[in-house]
Amino acid sequence: MSKNKYDNQKITDYLLGNLSETETEHFDELGFVDDDFANQLNVVEKDLVDSYVKGELSGERLNRFKSYYLATPLRREKVEVAESLQIFIDKKHSEVEKEELVIASEKTNANLSRFSSFFPFLANPKAAMQLGVIAILLLFFVVGIWFIALRPNQQLNENIVQKTPTPQTDSNVDITPKITPEPMKEIAIINENVEIQPTPNPESTPIKTPKPTVEPKTSPSKPTKTPPKVSLATFVFSPPVRGGSKVKQITIPENIRDVAITLQLEFDDFQNYRTALIDQTNGKSLWQSGKLNSKKTSENNSINIRFSAKLLENKIYLIRVSGIYNSGQAEVISSYPFRVTKSNPKN
Amino acid sequence: MQKPELKKNWQTTPEAFRNLLKWLDGEVDSDGQEYLEMRNKLVLYFDRKNCLSPDDLADETLHRVARRLEEEGKIESETPGRYCYITARFVFMEYLRSTEKTSVSLDEMPKYLQEKYLKSNTQTNEKELKEKRLECLEHCTKKLKPDQQKMILEYYFGEEKIKIDNRRKMAKKLGITVNALSIRACRIREKLEFCVGNCVKED
Numbered sequence: 001m002s003k004n005k006y007d008n009q010k011i012t013d014y015l016l017g018n019l020s021e022t023e024t025e026h027f028d029e030l031g032f033v034d035d036d037f038a039n040q041l042n043v044v045e046k047d048l049v050d051s052y053v054k055g056e057l058s059g060e061r062l063n064r065f066k067s068y069y070l071a072t073p074l075r076r077e078k079v080e081v082a083e084s085l086q087i088f089i090d091k092k093h094s095e096v097e098k099e100e101l102v103i104a105s106e107k108t109n110a111n112l113s114r115f116s117s118f119f120p121f122l123a124n125p126k127a128a129m130q131l132g133v134i135a136i137l138l139l140f141f142v143v144g145i146w147f148i149a150l151r152p153n154q155q156l157n158e159n160i161v162q163k164t165p166t167p168q169t170d171s172n173v174d175i176t177p178k179i180t181p182e183p184m185k186e187i188a189i190i191n192e193n194v195e196i197q198p199t200p201n202p203e204s205t206p207i208k209t210p211k212p213t214v215e216p217k218t219s220p221s222k223p224t225k226t227p228p229k230v231s232l233a234t235f236v237f238s239p240p241v242r243g244g245s246k247v248k249q250i251t252i253p254e255n256i257r258d259v260a261i262t263l264q265l266e267f268d269d270f271q272n273y274r275t276a277l278i279d280q281t282n283g284k285s286l287w288q289s290g291k292l293n294s295k296k297t298s299e300n301n302s303i304n305i306r307f308s309a310k311l312l313e314n315k316i317y318l319i320r321v322s323g324i325y326n327s328g329q330a331e332v333i334s335s336y337p338f339r340v341t342k343s344n345p346k347n
Numbered sequence: 348m349q350k351p352e353l354k355k356n357w358q359t360t361p362e363a364f365r366n367l368l369k370w371l372d373g374e375v376d377s378d379g380q381e382y383l384e385m386r387n388k389l390v391l392y393f394d395r396k397n398c399l400s401p402d403d404l405a406d407e408t409l410h411r412v413a414r415r416l417e418e419e420g421k422i423e424s425e426t427p428g429r430y431c432y433i434t435a436r437f438v439f440m441e442y443l444r445s446t447e448k449t450s451v452s453l454d455e456m457p458k459y460l461q462e463k464y465l466k467s468n469t470q471t472n473e474k475e476l477k478e479k480r481l482e483c484l485e486h487c488t489k490k491l492k493p494d495q496q497k498m499i500l501e502y503y504f505g506e507e508k509i510k511i512d513n514r515r516k517m518a519k520k521l522g523i524t525v526n527a528l529s530i531r532a533c534r535i536r537e538k539l540e541f542c543v544g545n546c547v548k549e550d
Contacts, residue, residue, distance in 0.1 A: 015395070028395075032388055032432035043529045046536060054506055074394045074401060081540055084480040088488075089504050247374050267531070269492050280375065316374055337375045 006037055011044040016064040049082045232258045233309065237319070237336045239266035239300065247316060248338040252309055260306040263321060263336055268294045268301035270323030274330055275305050280316040280337065287311055291324065312340045357414050367413040371427050385409070385431055392435055398442055408435045476547070483546035487539050495535045502532040 013019050014027045030037040051057050052065050070076055233256045237248060252259060263275070273294065277287040287307045294301040303321070316339045322330040359367075371381040389405035398404055411434050416422060422430055488496055498517075505513050518528040 028392060028436075029429070029432050031392060032428040032435075033426065038388065039530045039533070040526075042537070043526075043533045046533055047529075050503065056507060071397050072394050072399075072401075074390075080477075081480065081543065084477060084484060084543075085503065085536070085540075088481055088484040089500055092500050093504055269494060318375065335375070339374075 006040045008040070008044050011041055012048055012061075015041075015045055015048060015069065016061070017068045018064065045078075046082070049079055050086065052079065053082045053086050231256045232260055232306075234260045234262070236262045236264065236302075237338070238264050240334055240336055248336070249341065250338055251341045251343050252312060254342055254344050256309045258306055259309045259312065260304065261319065261336075262302050262304050263319060264297075264300040264302045265294060265321070266300070266334065270294075270325070270333075272324040273303050273333075274322045274324060275303065276320045276322075277307060277311060278318040278320055280318050286317075312342070314340060314342055316340075357417070359410055359413050360417075363413045363417045366416050367409065370412075370416055370422065373427070381427075382409075385427065388428075389431065389435055392432075393439065393442075396439055398439070399446075404435075404438055404442060408438045411438070479547055480543060483543045484539070487542035487546060490542060491535065491539065495538075498532055499535055499539060502528070503536070 010019070010023075011027070014024060017024075019027065027037075031041060048065070048069075052062070052069075057065055070079065233252050235250055271293070272291045274291060275289045276285050278285055289305050292303045292305070294303050305319070316337060319336040319338070320332055321334050321336070323333045324330050368379060368382050371385055373381075386405050386409060389408050390401045393401035393404040408431060412422075412431060415434075424430075425433065488499065491499070501517055502514060504510070514525055514528060518525045521528065523531075
């Protein structure tokens with residue numbers, strides 16, 4: 001979805017009936033079997049119709065649009081709807097512009113009248129302009145003086161700082177180790193003993209947490225505390241593809257205690273979300289989250305959830321995400337189906 | 348093994364329809380969404396082929412798929428999308444053959460049909476319809492979420508270069524590609540157009 005893998009020019013030719021029979025049949029089929037193509041086709045068709053409505057088509061393309069595209073009632077209706085949409089959008093924009101203009105002129109008038117009550121000569125635009133030019137020249141002059149007068153001092157200070165010797169670290173001195181805070185602390189703690197097998201499905205790739213960069217030294221007087229055994233499998237689910245019914249496969253070792261999932265959102269329209277884990281075979285809700293906030297990541301906004309791995313067996317499940325309105329009402333916005341395979345880590 | 352004979356006068360039973368929905372859904376219950384999307388794809392396919400009644404042909408295709416499912420129990424050879432496409436091609440070819448036999452010019456049509464055909468092409472109600480559509484656009488835009496309203500109004504505004512620059516800025520602001528933005532805007536527009544279509548039909 002991120003990159004356009006189809007040639008928009010070819011799609012336009014397809015819509016205008018300019019392709020050969022073989023190419024047309026290929027595109028016909030893609031419209032049924034490839035959701036990315038279907039989406040792209042939709043985008044290109046809307047842009048083509050809009051271009052016609054705005055009078056941006058010319059020459060052979062315009063002729064072809066009139067003679068071929070406008071041949072069916074359904075497509076003529078699409079053009080009529082696009083015309084109305086364009087009128088509506090232009091109207092809305094001119095309304096906003098008018099409002100902004102009125103607000104701006106009211107503000108300017110108010111400021112001017114307040115200002116000119118103190119400086120009556122500013123009511124004359126020519127005098128105001130002259131005063132503005134003088135003010136700018138004065139500003140340049142002050143900045144120039146400051147730059148010439150203060151810059152050498154600053155350089156001197158910089159030199160002094162550089163010449164101050166830095167304290168040498170004694171190699172025998174024990175340095176308190178700095179432990180790098182764990183990234184994605186909420187979701188990415190994995191028991192070192194557990195090897196999570198990455199599944200071949202790129203849409204649900206388990207993440208391994210990097211170990212802390214410096215291990216803390218243990219003093220001999222204090223007995224070593226064994227860190228509590230926490231085993232967590234983490235997965236990232238990309239937004240469900242519209243129209244696609246592909247079920248993500250995840251493999252969970254039997255001795256994993258918790259499962260954490262990052263659900264990437266296609267749209268982040270709500271302030272709060274709720275999620276539920278549903279057993280797809282009987283529709284039963286096995287677990288529900290509280291109110292969750294989305295988090296911004298580099299690509300998509302996402303929400304993180306965590307639940308006990310005991311809830312999962314070798315079955316198909318569904319995570320249902322609902323957006324919560326300010327009124328408290330919830331609306332189901334997407335579902336993330338996945339199939340669980342439990343594996344024995346010893347095998 | 349001999350294939351069971353296709354029943355020509357077969358009617359889609361509620362059970363067969365349920366089987367069709369289940370087959371289109373695959374392993375996940377979409378609450379009929381997959382069926383609606385497939386039907387929409389079929390309507391657009393027949394429309395791109397310049398067929399006169401794409402809706403009827405889409406229904407005929409789905410009827411045949413449902414019948415095949417009833418007879419065979421399951422269709423495992425192809426994905427639902429591909430199987431529907433193959434069936435649609437057959438329906439289209441039959442349509443072509445039938446129109447070759449039955450097509451008549453407007454002059455040869457009975458008078459009442461001529462009037463009906465001409466009426467659908469006249470512009471008597473065009474002004475009223477346009478006004479109604481604008482009212483519906485106002486009404487349906489308010490139903491969209493505020494950020495969706497903003498996106499529709501910004502994305503589809505402007506001409507040529509201004510429009511392209513505008514879209515680039517929007518995509519940058521949202522941290523997505525222009526292509527992802529265009530798909531997002533297109534979906535919101537479809538939602539809006541669907542609402543407008545229903546709203547116009549209401550009166």
